Amino acid sequence: MHPVSGSRVILGAAHLDHRSENVSPNNLQAWCQRCHLRYDHPHHLAQIKANRLARLAAVPPGSLLALLLGTTPDRGP
Template sequence: MPIRPENLHRYPLNWPQISRRIRFERAGGRCECTGQCGLDHPGGRCPARHGEPHPDTGSEVGLTTAHLNHTPEDVRENNLLAACQLCHLRIDHGHHRVTRSITLAARAAAAGQLGLLSETDLVRTEPPTPPRPHSERTYAAVLLQLPLPDLDQEAS
C-alpha cells in the first residue's frame, strides 16, 4: 500500500529493504495471514501469491507489508506481516475507521463547527476487525452460476 507523504518520516530509511525481505524472503511471495484479517482461510493460511490472481477477488495480488500494531516506526519481525491487499485492508479496517472519524471531527472543528465529542472521545482505540465467514464460493463463482437468458427463445 502506498505510504502517504505526510507519514514518510515515520518509516525507517531502509523500509523498502525491510519490506522486501518480509514479503519475499520470509513469506516466499505468499500472504502470511492466518486469520488476523478475520477470514477463515482454507488450509489455515491465505493462499494469495504476489503477481497472481487473488483466489477470492480475481485481481492481481500485490503483496504488501502490514504493521499489526499500526505503528510504522515498529519494524520488529513479529509486528510485520506479508499480506495481500484484501487481508491488509481487513487488518487495517478498524484503524481506518477511527482515523477517518478523527479526521472528520478535526475538519469540522477547523471550520468552526462545534463537535459533539469531547477530546477524550477522540482518543484512538482499535475496534476489532469484523469477522466474515469464508466461503468456498467466491463472488465470481456465484456470478458464473447465475442463469443466463436464452436469447434465441426471447427473440421468437
C-alpha cells in the same frame, strides 16, 4: 499463486500496530492486498472519524453552520 483461484498474488507488509515507524519483526506480517485492507478497515474508519472531528474542532464557533451548509460565514457589519 493463489491456491484456489490460481491468480497471481502480490504480498505487502502490514504493520500490526498501524505505526509505520515500528518495523520490529513481531509487528510485520506479509499479507495479500485483500487481507491487509480487511485488517486495516477498522483503523481506517477510526482515522476518518478522528479527522472529521479535528476539522470541526478547528472551525470558529460562528462558522459551524456555514461549514455544514457549505456557504461563507457572515462577517457582520
